[in-house]
Amino acid sequence: MSETQKKRGELIVLSGPSGVGKSTVIAELLSSRPDIHFSVSFTTRAPRVGEQDGVNYNFVSREEFERMIRDGELLEYAEYVGNYYGTSLKVIQEQLDRGVDVLLDIEVQGAAHVKEKCPEAVLIFLIPPSIEELSRRLRGRNTDDEEAIARRLVQAGEECRECPRYDYLVVNDTVVDAARQIQAILEAERCRTPKRLHLVEGFASAEP
Amino acid sequence: MSETQKKRGELIVLSGPSGVGKSTVIAELLSSRPDIHFSVSFTTRAPRVGEQDGVNYNFVSREEFERMIRDGELLEYAEYVGNYYGTSLKVIQEQLDRGVDVLLDIEVQGAAHVKEKCPEAVLIFLIPPSIEELSRRLRGRNTDDEEAIARRLVQAGEECRECPRYDYLVVNDTVVDAARQIQAILEAERCRTPKRLHLVEGFASAEP
Numbered sequence: 163m164s165e166t167q168k169k170r171g172e173l174i175v176l177s178g179p180s181g182v183g184k185s186t187v188i189a190e191l192l193s194s195r196p197d198i199h200f201s202v203s204f205t206t207r208a209p210r211v212g213e214q215d216g217v218n219y220n221f222v223s224r225e226e227f228e229r230m231i232r233d234g235e236l237l238e239y240a241e242y243v244g245n246y247y248g249t250s251l252k253v254i255q256e257q258l259d260r261g262v263d264v265l266l267d268i269e270v271q272g273a274a275h276v277k278e279k280c281p282e283a284v285l286i287f288l289i290p291p292s293i294e295e296l297s298r299r300l301r302g303r304n305t306d307d308e309e310a311i312a313r314r315l316v317q318a319g320e321e322c323r324e325c326p327r328y329d330y331l332v333v334n335d336t337v338v339d340a341a342r343q344i345q346a347i348l349e350a351e352r353c354r355t356p357k358r359l360h361l362v363e364g365f366a367s368a369e370p
Numbered sequence: 371m372s373e374t375q376k377k378r379g380e381l382i383v384l385s386g387p388s389g390v391g392k393s394t395v396i397a398e399l400l401s402s403r404p405d406i407h408f409s410v411s412f413t414t415r416a417p418r419v420g421e422q423d424g425v426n427y428n429f430v431s432r433e434e435f436e437r438m439i440r441d442g443e444l445l446e447y448a449e450y451v452g453n454y455y456g457t458s459l460k461v462i463q464e465q466l467d468r469g470v471d472v473l474l475d476i477e478v479q480g481a482a483h484v485k486e487k488c489p490e491a492v493l494i495f496l497i498p499p500s501i502e503e504l505s506r507r508l509r510g511r512n513t514d515d516e517e518a519i520a521r522r523l524v525q526a527g528e529e530c531r532e533c534p535r536y537d538y539l540v541v542n543d544t545v546v547d548a549a550r551q552i553q554a555i556l557e558a559e560r561c562r563t564p565k566r567l568h569l570v571e572g573f574a575s576a577e578p
Contacts, residue, residue, distance in 0.1 A: 342557075347561060350554045360537070362533050
């Protein structure tokens with residue numbers, strides 16, 4: 163049996179504190195790996211300037227989101243700073259079954275739920291080079307006032323405490339390096355022994 | 371504390387059946403990663419045509435090898451097709467402490483011993499695309515007669531049964547791809563959470 167026939171996609175979960183530069187790293191990663199399916203989350207929060215429905219998020223009402231919860235349509239969901247965020251189970255399963263790698267951008271609560279439901283998921287936490295640099299990046303975004311920045315830094319600290327649940331920590335020092343490291347993780351994960359034992363089936367009993 | 375200060379080298383163990391093309395893959399890997407220290411094994415077997423003492427192996431007498439065993443100088447050693455093969459502990463520790471990645475080319479018994487003594491070692495098994503291709507490669511080497519080839523194929527089957535002890539299986543389809551996958555594994559392993567938790571120390575208690 164060929165390698166391709168049995169190949170299942172990798173489920174990659176990327177988390178990281180606000181301001182770490184996750185969106186930029188994801189854009190860089192997808193530009194070199196356009197075959198990765200980036201799962202667009204559902205959210206009840208209002209779109210920020212420049213955000214597009216169906217691209218950055220699927221923006222839905224609170225009522226609609228709560229219906230999706232009730233109907234079991236979500237792989238995970240969480241409430242974060244007063245808004246719901248969630249991931250559609252059906253879309254992801256279809257892609258993984260077709261052998262497509264799926265990337266989820268979700269926060270720490272959601273990531274923990276995904277790992278529970280899909281233990282084979284690969285959890286990557288993106289960290290800033292330092293907390294000072296994170297603070298600089300948050301200020302540079304110009305989307306938050308000082309109080310919101312302070313709140314985000316406290317939140318970042320809390321999220322970083324969840325790091326040990328993740329499989330990998332990637333430092334977003336430069337975007338290119340961070341994206342390259344995530345690509346390396348994906349390539350390495352595909353080589354993990356339990357995912358490849360079918361390739362040596364029959365070797366042990368082979369006759370010259 | 372910077373990332374570099376705490377960095378310890380990765381210990382990589384590469385195994386694979388005779389004829390799979392391990393030496394070629396190692397040469398390719400070292401040409402793109404000349405910073406990797408390739409640990410030259412000690413052996414009591416006779417040099418093959420073109421093999422150099424201190425380069426391919428450190429060729430020693432059976433008496434000298436048995437002295438090294440007695441004096442505890444070896445990380446691992448094994449007897450294989452009537453000859454001893456072993457790895458010097460001291461050289462490896464020095465390199466790892468300096469932050470240098472160390473590559474060991476050893477067979478399955480030796481690899482198991484290394485994993486026992488150094489659980490953080492990364493074990494990679496190089497497999498051929500198929501048993502037929504392995505048989506072709508062994509014949510192409512022109513170093514063995516048919517009987518020896520048959521024996522090597524049986525041996526290959528036995529070695530492949532040990533695959534589940536390895537962390538990764540890399541298919542040597544093309545040398546460049548196999549070397550690239552090993553590089554990716556190295557890069558990914560460096561990002562594994564337990565090796566990087568020191569990078570987020572202090573984040574959790576940070577003040578804006």
